Amino acid sequence: MRAVIPFKQENAKSRLSDILSKTQRQEFALAMLYDVIAAVERSKKFDFIEVINSSISCAMNTTFPSIANILLIEKGLNETLNEYLAKAASNKVQDIFIIMADMPLVTEKQIVEITELPGDIVIAPGSGGGTNVLSIHNPNKFHVDYYGTSFLDHLRIANEANQSIDIYDSFLVSTDMDEPDDLVELLIHGHGHAVEYLRSTGIDLDTSTGRLDLSNVKK
């Protein structure tokens, strides 16, 4: 089974720009990628872990974990992944596991459980209608359509291709880091590189209100 992690460091996480500088957002994105790769690796379910990096200029200055292959493809997310699926299909490769790089709460437990579900397509929703994990048994019978309410689009695409579907229900997998409020979840539930990085910037949790404490931020 192959794990594919799309990753974008350039202009990463722009909706966090009120509280993190551009450099901090790039470092934070990389720390989250490290957490996702670690969880994928610890699951022991994959022969290959491939990071698809969409920015060559950023990638040249970045140290990626050596466990992952780094593919440099400067195209949009859907085009890149659909070309990847088409190539896998023509090479008779099955079982492509696409996991987003910005969900640092995921652990090997959820990844193992997703890979063990029987559906042709397993979808783990992200908040706001997103798709945070897609496990695709038959790459020749599926294509991705991220952006908008991709969760509903992926259900529709699977149904149209007569692929059986399992939906994986997980708070940890659904929680991606887009908005400042998402950082609250990371500070409460996180244990890896990303939460450590976030704390190093001075961002902390105000436990009395459940909101971010930005009083010590060094932006």
Add this chain to the structure above:
Amino acid sequence: MRAVIPFKQENAKSRLSDILSKTQRQEFALAMLYDVIAAVERSKKFDFIEVINSSISCAMNTTFPSIANILLIEKGLNETLNEYLAKAASNKVQDIFIIMADMPLVTEKQIVEITELPGDIVIAPGSGGGTNVLSIHNPNKFHVDYYGTSFLDHLRIANEANQSIDIYDSFLVSTDMDEPDDLVELLIHGHGHAVEYLRSTGIDLDTSTGRLDLSNVKK
């Protein structure tokens, strides 16, 4: 096992007041309660289902599902629940399952899974540091502390009382309805009374943006 559902209809869901009128928010709160009661009932895990209603004036005008006992207690949430736990403990009643009334995505599947976990305390986190389900095996060794980051408070209280803890990881359970963005999740993933009620107000989903479509709202 007893299920306890705290419910507040008066001034319910004030953070939705930009898009729902006071009457609509009360009706929406009741529709969510119906969904939660239905899921609890279908799990077939409970001898008693008790709704603790904190507003007598509202309750008199409300038709509750006949399956549930309605207790009228006009006190704060923590005080009410801690008195309930103390009474259960003095009556040697074990296994109190506290579930919030504003999480209409929950189904019997999650409730069954929570009740089958072995921990003395099982906690299902809500978004933003909340606690959406608390399953308490020994009511004499626990007290609740909602508000703020109650998830962390409940972990601490359980640890201090040497109670073993399981954390139940579910997107459907974690999603409560506080903010307009939460309604997006209900429109995408919901199947019960609450989503039906929401659609009847004219609120719908804009699938191209993943945001609420309020163009047909009749407030």
